Amino acid sequence: xxxxxxxxxxxxxxxxxxxxxxxxxxxxxxxxxxxxxxxxxxxxxxxxxxxxxxxxxxxxxxxxxxxxxxxxxxxxxxxxxxxxxxxxxxxxxxxxxxxxxxxxxxxxxxxxxxxxxxxxxxxxxxxxxxxxxxxxxxxxxxxxxxxxxxxxxxxxxxxxxxxxxxxxxxxxxxxxxxxxxxxxxxxxxxxxxxxxxxxxxxxxxxxxxxxxxxxxxxxxxxxxxxxxxxxx
Amino acid sequence: xxxxxxxxxxxxxxxxxxxxxxxxxxxxxxxxxxxxxxxxxxxxxxxxxxxxxxxxxxxxxxxxxxxxxxxxxxxxxxxxxxxxxxxxxxxxxxxxxxxxxxxxxxxxxxxxxxxxxxxxxxxxxxxxxxxxxxxxxxxxxxxxxxxxxxxxxxxxxxxxxxxxxxxxxxxxxxxxxxxxxxxxxxxxxxxxxxxxxxxxxxxxxxxxxxxxxxxxxxxxxxxxxxxxxxxxxxxxxxxxxxxxxxxxxxxxxxxxxxxxxxxxxxxxxxxxxxxxxxxxxxxxxxxxxxxxxxxxxxxxxxxxxxxxxxxxxxxxxxxxxxxxxxxxxxxxxxxxxxxxxxxxxxxxxxxxxxxxxxxxxxxxxxxxxxxxxxxxxxxxxxxxxxxxxxxxxxxxxxxxxxxxxxxx
Numbered sequence: 001x002x003x004x005x006x007x008x009x010x011x012x013x014x015x016x017x018x019x020x021x022x023x024x025x026x027x028x029x030x031x032x033x034x035x036x037x038x039x040x041x042x043x044x045x046x047x048x049x050x051x052x053x054x055x056x057x058x059x060x061x062x063x064x065x066x067x068x069x070x071x072x073x074x075x076x077x078x079x080x081x082x083x084x085x086x087x088x089x090x091x092x093x094x095x096x097x098x099x100x101x102x103x104x105x106x107x108x109x110x111x112x113x114x115x116x117x118x119x120x121x122x123x124x125x126x127x128x129x130x131x132x133x134x135x136x137x138x139x140x141x142x143x144x145x146x147x148x149x150x151x152x153x154x155x156x157x158x159x160x161x162x163x164x165x166x167x168x169x170x171x172x173x174x175x176x177x178x179x180x181x182x183x184x185x186x187x188x189x190x191x192x193x194x195x196x197x198x199x200x201x202x203x204x205x206x207x208x209x210x211x212x213x214x215x216x217x218x219x220x221x222x223x224x225x226x227x228x229x230x231x232x
Numbered sequence: 233x234x235x236x237x238x239x240x241x242x243x244x245x246x247x248x249x250x251x252x253x254x255x256x257x258x259x260x261x262x263x264x265x266x267x268x269x270x271x272x273x274x275x276x277x278x279x280x281x282x283x284x285x286x287x288x289x290x291x292x293x294x295x296x297x298x299x300x301x302x303x304x305x306x307x308x309x310x311x312x313x314x315x316x317x318x319x320x321x322x323x324x325x326x327x328x329x330x331x332x333x334x335x336x337x338x339x340x341x342x343x344x345x346x347x348x349x350x351x352x353x354x355x356x357x358x359x360x361x362x363x364x365x366x367x368x369x370x371x372x373x374x375x376x377x378x379x380x381x382x383x384x385x386x387x388x389x390x391x392x393x394x395x396x397x398x399x400x401x402x403x404x405x406x407x408x409x410x411x412x413x414x415x416x417x418x419x420x421x422x423x424x425x426x427x428x429x430x431x432x433x434x435x436x437x438x439x440x441x442x443x444x445x446x447x448x449x450x451x452x453x454x455x456x457x458x459x460x461x462x463x464x465x466x467x468x469x470x471x472x473x474x475x476x477x478x479x480x481x482x483x484x485x486x487x488x489x490x491x492x493x494x495x496x497x498x499x500x501x502x503x504x505x506x507x508x509x510x511x512x513x514x515x516x517x518x519x520x521x522x523x524x525x526x527x528x529x530x531x532x533x534x535x536x537x538x539x540x541x542x543x544x545x546x547x548x549x550x551x552x553x554x555x556x557x558x559x560x561x562x563x564x565x566x567x568x569x570x571x572x573x574x575x576x577x578x579x580x581x582x583x584x585x586x587x588x589x590x591x592x593x594x595x596x597x598x599x600x601x602x603x604x605x606x607x608x609x610x611x612x613x614x615x616x617x618x619x620x621x622x623x624x625x626x627x628x629x630x631x632x633x634x635x636x637x638x639x640x
Binding site: 053056058059078079082083085086087090091093097099100101102110111113114115116119158161162 | 233236240243244247538539542543544545546547548549550551552632633636
C-alpha cells in the first residue's frame with residue numbers, strides 16, 4: 001500500500017472580514033498518497049484556493065491538523081514552512097509567476113538558491129530541467145521574451161528544481177490556449193507516470209481534470225464527491 | 233548565496249533605471265559636498281601647516297600691529313618695533329634667544345625683467361645657526377649665507393623655475409636687487425610655504441648697508457622660549473613689557489605676540505565653523521536622500537508584493553527576503569556614494585587646479601585621503617541600509633498567501 005504523503009484532518013479555516021467571520025474550509029478531510037495524480041474541482045468560492053494554500057504549506061489552519069509525511073505542520077512558523085515548501089512542494093501557478101528580472105535559467109535555479117546549494121550544482125540541475133521541458137535553447141531569455149506556454153514550462157521546471165515529492169498546480173492551464181494547455185498537462189502526466197511525482201491539480205475545467213486518477217469535488221469548504229478514475 | 237541576492241538586487245535596481253538614479257541624487261549631492269569640502273579643508277590645513285609648520289611650538293613672533301598697510305608682516309605699521317625694545321625682549325625671563333628680523337619689499341631684476349619680491353634678513357653671529365635651525369633652512373643648490381657675505385643672496389625655491397624672468401635663476405647668477413648687483417649663492421629647498429619659496433634672503437648687515445633698511449625699525453622679533461611649557465608665560469611677560477614700553481592699556485595693544493600654534497588654532501576654529509556649516513547642509517541632503525531611498529524601497533515592496541509571495545512559496549525564508557531588500561537599499565546608498573565621491577573629487581581637484589591656473593596660488597589645495605573615500609563609502613552604504621531597514625522588514629513579514637493574491 002502506498003504511503004500517505006499529505007493528510008488534512010478536519011481542517012477549518014476562518015477568515016474575519018470586517019465583523020463577519022467566513023469559514024472558507026469547514027472540516028475538510030483529504031488524503032493524498034504518494035505517486036497519486038489528484039484533481040480538486042469546485043466552483044469559485046468553494047474553498048479551492050484555501051485548500052491549495054493548506055496543502056502547499058502556505059497557510060496554517062484555524063483548526064484541525066495537516067500532516068506532511070506524517071509530520072504535523074499546522075503549528076509551524078513561517079520560516080520553517082518556507083523550508084518545507086522549498087524542499088517538498090513544487091508550485092505551478094495560473095499566472096506562471098516567474099520573476100521578470102531573471103532569465104529562464106535563473107528562475108529555475110531560484111528555489112535551489114533558497115536551499116543554499118552551490119552554484120555549479122544549481123546550474124547543472126537547472127539546465128537539465130530546462131532541457132526536459134524542451135527549453136534548452138531559451139535558457140538565457142527573460143520571461144517577457146517567452147510565450148505563455150514556454151513560461152509555464154519554465155514554471156514546471158522551477159517546480160521540479162528541488163526534486164520535490166509533490167507538485168501543486170493551481171489552474172496551470174488557465175492562462176493558456178487549449179493546445180498549449182494540453183502540452184502542459186501531458187508534461188504533468190509524464191511527470192506522474194514516469195517520475196512517480198505526486199501531483200495535485202486544482203482546476204474548474206473538467207477536460208483538464210480528466211488527466212487525473214482521482215477527482216475530489218469541493219463545495220462550501222468540504223469534499224462533496226470523489227471520483228476515482230482508476231477504478232480503485 | 234549572498235552573491236545571488238546581490239545579482240538579483242542589481243537587476244532590480246537596473247530595472248527601475250531612472251527611479252533608482254533619481255533616488256540617488258540626494259545621496260550623491262550630500263556625499264559630494266562632504267568629500268569636496270573635507271578634501272579642500274584638509275588641503276587648506278596642510279598648506280597652512282606647511283607655511284607655519286616649520287616653526288617649532290617653542291617659537292614666538294613679536295610684531296607691531298595697528299594701522300598696517302599692504303606689505304610683508306610687521307612692515308608699514310605706524311609705530312614699528314624699535315631695536316631697543318628688541319633688546320629688552322631678549323632679556324625677558326624665559327627667553328632663550330631672540331633676534332630681529334627685517335622684511336622688505338624689493339625689486340628683483342634678472343634676465344632684463346623686473347619683479348617685486350620680499351627680502352628677509354638672516355641674523356648674524358651665533359643667531360644665524362639658531363635661525364637656520366628654527367626654520368629648518370637648507371640649501372638645495374649652492375650654500376646658505378655666511379657672516380662674510382655681502383651682496384650675496386640665497387633665493388627661495390620658486391626662483392629656480394620662475395617663468396616671470398623668462399628663465400630660472402641658478403647658483404652663480406647675477407641678480408639685481410633694488411638696482412644693485414647681487415650674486416645668488418644658494419637656492420633653498422622647497423618648503424611648500426609661499427613666503428619661504430619666494431623669499432630673497434640676505435645678511436642683516438647687507439640689508440642695512442646696501443638696501444638701506446633702518447636698523448631701528450624691526451619688523452619681527454623672533455623669540456625662542458627656553459622651555460616649551462613656558463610658552464604662555466613668556467608670551468604674557470612680553471605682552472606686559474611691550475604694553476609698558478609702548479604705553480598702551482590691556483586690550484588696546486598695537487603689537488602682537490603670536491605663536492605658530494596659536495595661528496593654527498585660530499585657523500582650525502575658522503575652518504571648523506565653515507565645515508560645520510557644510511556638514512549641516514550635507515546632513516540635510518543625506519537625510520533627504522535617505523528618505524528617498526526609503527520611499528523607493530517601500531514602493532518597490534508594494535510593486536513586488538506578488539514576487540515576494542512567489543519567492544516565499546518556492547522556499548524563500550523571511551531572512552532571504554529581508555536580505556534581498558536590505559542589499560538593494562544598501563546598494564542604492566553605496567552607488568550614490570561612489571558617484572558622490574567622484575563628483576566631490578572632481579569638484580575639489582578642479583577648484584584647486586582653477587586656483588593654480590587663474591589665481592596662481594597654491595593655497596587652494598585638495599587632499600582626499602583613502603580614509604575619507606572609504607569612510608564616505610561605508611557611510612553611504614550604512615545610510616542606504618539604515619533607511620532600507622523598515623521596508624526590508626516589511627517585505628520579509630508579508631504573508632505569502634496575501635502576497636500571491638496581490639494583483640501586481
